[in-house]
Amino acid sequence: MSVDPDPILEVEGLNKHFEVNSGIVNDLRTRFTGAEKDYVHAVDGVDFELYPGEAMGIAGESGCGKTTTAMTLAKLHQPTSGTIRFRGEDITDLEGAELTKFRQNVQMIFQDPFESLNPRMTVYDTLAEPLQIHDVPNKRARVARALEFAELQPAEQYLDSYPNELSGGERQRIAIARAIVLDPDFIIADEPVSMLDVSLRAGVLSLLERMTKEFGLSIVYISHDLSLLRHMCDRIAIMYMGRIVEIGTTEQIIDDPKHPYTQALINAVPVPDPTTGRERVELEGEVGDAVHVPSGCRFRNRCPEIIPPEELSIDQRTFRGAMSLRARVDRGFDAESYWERTGGDGRSEPEEFTEILREEFVLGEPSRENREVLEEAIDLLAEGQTERAGDLLRERFHSVCERVDPVAEERLDVADDRRVACHLYEPNEGERGVDEPTAGESAPADD
Amino acid sequence: MSQREGTRELFENLEGYDELDDVDSRRRAIRLWSETFSEQWEILKEDRLVVFGAVTITLFSLIAIFAPFLAPHPPTERMWDGGMIMQWENPLWYGGEGGYLLGTTAEGYDIFSQLIFGSRPALIVGLSAAVLCAGIGTIVALVAGYYGGRVDDILMRIVDVAYGLPLLPSVILLVAMLGPSFLNVILAVVLLQWRASARVIRSQVLSIRERPYVQAAKVTGASDWRIISRHIAPNILPLTFLYGAFAIATGILTEAGVSFIGLGDPSQVSWGTMLQTAHTYNAMYHQTWWWFIPPGICIALVVISGFLIGRGYEEVTNPALRGNN
Numbered sequence: 001m002s003v004d005p006d007p008i009l010e011v012e013g014l015n016k017h018f019e020v021n022s023g024i025v026n027d028l029r030t031r032f033t034g035a036e037k038d039y040v041h042a043v044d045g046v047d048f049e050l051y052p053g054e055a056m057g058i059a060g061e062s063g064c065g066k067t068t069t070a071m072t073l074a075k076l077h078q079p080t081s082g083t084i085r086f087r088g089e090d091i092t093d094l095e096g097a098e099l100t101k102f103r104q105n106v107q108m109i110f111q112d113p114f115e116s117l118n119p120r121m122t123v124y125d126t127l128a129e130p131l132q133i134h135d136v137p138n139k140r141a142r143v144a145r146a147l148e149f150a151e152l153q154p155a156e157q158y159l160d161s162y163p164n165e166l167s168g169g170e171r172q173r174i175a176i177a178r179a180i181v182l183d184p185d186f187i188i189a190d191e192p193v194s195m196l197d198v199s200l201r202a203g204v205l206s207l208l209e210r211m212t213k214e215f216g217l218s219i220v221y222i223s224h225d226l227s228l229l230r231h232m233c234d235r236i237a238i239m240y241m242g243r244i245v246e247i248g249t250t251e252q253i254i255d256d257p258k259h260p261y262t263q264a265l266i267n268a269v270p271v272p273d274p275t276t277g278r279e280r281v282e283l284e285g286e287v288g289d290a291v292h293v294p295s296g297c298r299f300r301n302r303c304p305e306i307i308p309p310e311e312l313s314i315d316q317r318t319f320r321g322a323m324s325l326r327a328r329v330d331r332g333f334d335a336e337s338y339w340e341r342t343g344g345d346g347r348s349e350p351e352e353f354t355e356i357l358r359e360e361f362v363l364g365e366p367s368r369e370n371r372e373v374l375e376e377a378i379d380l381l382a383e384g385q386t387e388r389a390g391d392l393l394r395e396r397f398h399s400v401c402e403r404v405d406p407v408a409e410e411r412l413d414v415a416d417d418r419r420v421a422c423h424l425y426e427p428n429e430g431e432r433g434v435d436e437p438t439a440g441e442s443a444p445a446d447d
Numbered sequence: 448m449s450q451r452e453g454t455r456e457l458f459e460n461l462e463g464y465d466e467l468d469d470v471d472s473r474r475r476a477i478r479l480w481s482e483t484f485s486e487q488w489e490i491l492k493e494d495r496l497v498v499f500g501a502v503t504i505t506l507f508s509l510i511a512i513f514a515p516f517l518a519p520h521p522p523t524e525r526m527w528d529g530g531m532i533m534q535w536e537n538p539l540w541y542g543g544e545g546g547y548l549l550g551t552t553a554e555g556y557d558i559f560s561q562l563i564f565g566s567r568p569a570l571i572v573g574l575s576a577a578v579l580c581a582g583i584g585t586i587v588a589l590v591a592g593y594y595g596g597r598v599d600d601i602l603m604r605i606v607d608v609a610y611g612l613p614l615l616p617s618v619i620l621l622v623a624m625l626g627p628s629f630l631n632v633i634l635a636v637v638l639l640q641w642r643a644s645a646r647v648i649r650s651q652v653l654s655i656r657e658r659p660y661v662q663a664a665k666v667t668g669a670s671d672w673r674i675i676s677r678h679i680a681p682n683i684l685p686l687t688f689l690y691g692a693f694a695i696a697t698g699i700l701t702e703a704g705v706s707f708i709g710l711g712d713p714s715q716v717s718w719g720t721m722l723q724t725a726h727t728y729n730a731m732y733h734q735t736w737w738w739f740i741p742p743g744i745c746i747a748l749v750v751i752s753g754f755l756i757g758r759g760y761e762e763v764t765n766p767a768l769r770g771n772n
Contacts, residue, residue: 076662
């Protein structure tokens with residue numbers, strides 16, 4: 001990792017929201033009805049910095065906003081808010097000639113080499129295009145050198161080929177050659193090898209590694225594959241629902257993950273040796289809705305370590321189950337699907353109904369009191385009194401995780417300098433997360 | 448630019464390497480397009496029906512160009528025989544004595560000459576309608592699809608309105624307002640036919656706009672014009688030709704229809720006006736089928752050819768259709 005103190009790229013509070021249902025008709029409708037527009041919070045408050053010569057990985061599940069982050073960094077999307085600084089210069093709102101000038105410094109490698117090369121352009125045309133745009137001389141020679149660097153030799157043989165005449169590996173090498181032909185300072189690689197055959201991956205990865213090491217490029221890898229990032233990156237950021245939940249050096253993240261989500265991701269990476277025992281943390285619940293973002297911690301609906309209130313003595317599994325049931329009820333309980341599962345005619349089998357719900361949500365070893373509350377709530381659900389069941393559950397089962405949005409910061413009880421967004425760890429003094437006024441689905445605060 | 452050493456080394460000492468490259472951006476553009484065309488032709492010529500359509504259209508085009516040399520008589524010159532107009536003359540091969548290949552009309556015109564000259568308005572309307580419909584539709588589609596947002600909304604609502612207009616009644620109205628001239632028929636056909644190509648090609652542009660190669664071009668700083676002309680347009684071209692080919696057919700049909708109901712250019716002979724006069728003079732009653740069957744066949748042939756070529760282009764645009772025959 002570089003010791004250069006000046007980051008090449010600083011990202012602060014980056015947001016990218018996409019409007020749901022845009023268009024004249026919908027605009028008019030919302031204007032007249034006064035309804036609020038819905039937004040998909042694809043990227044929602046991302047901060048990080050990248051140092052010269054550094055390789056950083058961004059990991060997360062599909063739909064967590066990592067590709068949107070990449071595209072926003074490459075200025076393919078205009079951020080909704082937040083700032084991006086490149087070499088200390090604010091590039092967030094660049095336009096026209098200045099944007100074009102900035103583009104000389106930033107390139108992107110895309111996931112699918114079959115889609116990232118124009119099928120109607122020869123290799124030479126594809127590689128010479130950036131040079132034409134920026135009016136760089138000696139095009140042919142530069143193109144040849146870039147191809148040779150990407151181990152496509154002899155370069156002359158490739159110049160007049162069309163993408164459909166080339167293999168996936170060759171295409172991705174051409175995409176890499178296109179990225180370096182302008183001599184950029186910073187490259188974004190969005191899943192650079194996930195579409196390639198396993199046999200070709202190693203070659204392309206070592207080319208990428210050589211590229212960053214030899215040229216001192218800064219690179220951001222976007223991937224869902226932690227074992228790849230471990231191999232390629234100096235630092236790793238883990239994203240969940242548009243936020244970075246944990247960011248630290250590769251060793252910190254891989255060997256000693258702190259955030260429960262990071263732990264779950266690391267545990268999901270297959271291990272070659274099945275006898276190596278590793279405790280698997282299975283995630284329960286569903287990925288949240290990126291339109292109606294949950295209050296507090298975004299991971300709370302699936303978190304296996306959601307924090308119970310202090311006065312409540314309860315084991316983790318029971319609390320997880322109780323919170324899952326609460327989340328269901330808060331979102332408008334879909335009783336019909338459970339009635340269907342009873343196999344009875346309509347509501348003829350209330351016993352079966354409560355049995356199914358108990359099996360799903362009464363977990364672990366609940367104390368008598370907790371069990372009673374849960375079962376009473378389930379009985380109320382069977383009677384169709386969803387609201388009362390919700391009140392009952394909310395009264396007993398609530399969590400700091402749904403009230404306070406954890407900040408990604410260095411934590412006092414985490415020894416190193418990584419940043420974690422989780423209430424399990426001691427927050428830095430004076431930088432407490434903002435106590436959000438709880439709205440909509442969440443419980444009234446009582447601490 | 449930057450002060451790093453790394454990448455620079457790779458691109459050092461390029462001076463004098465060669466200076467070939469800056470010369471030929473135009474040549475490369477031409478090559479891009481010609482490769483596109485030849486690739487499509489390779490697919491098209493596989494299909495015999497497409498070849499048949501292309502040959503028919505070429506043949507009629509040649510006839511239209513060389514009409515004055517092929518036609519034995521001027522199309523609007525009455526045939527006289529010693530002070531008598533040669534009316535209702537039978538064809539040469541049907542006992543006719545005047546030596547007219549397809550006989551003469553009730554007004555004494557040579558039917559064969561009219562048939563040959565009639566190909567001109569048909570093809571001019573067909574081809575110009577094709578070029579203009581596909582061209583306007585494609586431009587609207589590229590602008591609407593690429594820029595999106597308000598521009599897209601407005602253009603597509605105009606298309607919606609155009610979709611509300613019924614073809615023949617609107618043409619009749621336009622010709623009635625602007626006068627029965629040949630150009631007005633073309634205008635009317637174009638005004639009503641660009642909508643389909645605009646709508647469909649726009650959806651294709653929307654899809655191509657999001658392809659990684661377009662994104663890659665944007666990242667390198669390509670201008671909107673460069674992206675539209677080099678990355679999007681060549682990839683929607685088959686659709687443009689598809690709609691162009693269909694527009695030939697509808698153009699010719701509309702011209703024939705408008706002429707038949709008497710709103711065509713009265714000074715010009717077309718297959719449609721031939722049918723109209725044959726109808727007016729009750730050719731059917733007189734059993735002079737050589738007057739109205741040949742123009743009908745000609746219209747059908749050209750229209751079918753347009754559709755066949757269009758069908759071939761459907762195979763170009765949709766590879767799933769290939770290889771079934």
